[in-house]
Amino acid sequence: MNLDYSLLGASDCKEYRHPQEVMRALGIAYQHATPQSIADAWWFWNCENVPPELPPYLRELKVKPLDAIGYGLSKEMAEAIVNAARR
Numbered sequence: 001m002n003l004d005y006s007l008l009g010a011s012d013c014k015e016y017r018h019p020q021e022v023m024r025a026l027g028i029a030y031q032h033a034t035p036q037s038i039a040d041a042w043w044f045w046n047c048e049n050v051p052p053e054l055p056p057y058l059r060e061l062k063v064k065p066l067d068a069i070g071y072g073l074s075k076e077m078a079e080a081i082v083n084a085a086r087r
Contacts, residue, residue, distance in 0.1 A: 001047045002061035003028070007040040009057030019044075022058075026051060031084055034072035043068070045081045 005019045015022060019042040020033060031046035043061055065078040073081070 001050055002063070002065075003030075003044040003047050003050070003054075004059055004061040004063075005042040005044065006057045006059075007042070010055075013055060013057055015055070015057065022055075023047075026054075026058075031081060032073075032077060034068065036072060043072070046084050 005022070007019070010016070010019070010022070017025070023030060023033075023044060027049050028044070028051075029048045030044040032044075034043040034045070035041075036043060043063065045065060065073060065081040069075050069078050
């Protein structure tokens with residue numbers, strides 16, 4: 001599962017820790033994190049140990065890794081994310 005972390009949504013919920021720190025506190029492991037400054041978000045790829053209920057500022061990411069090439073992912077990293085998800 002890939003997750004989209006909204007910085008604005010987190011701020012609205014009074015969550016001011018770094019997104020990677022929040023993911024660690026939730027027990028979520030991920031393959032790669034991609035900051036999205038233009039969207040005030042972070043994208044977390046191939047997440048594991050995702051709890052059934054997530055905070056409102058954390059939701060499933062609809063963007064596919066290959067569509068994110070040039071938006072924080074290189075072609076090589078996007079392919080690595082896709083290949084790891086297939087395993």
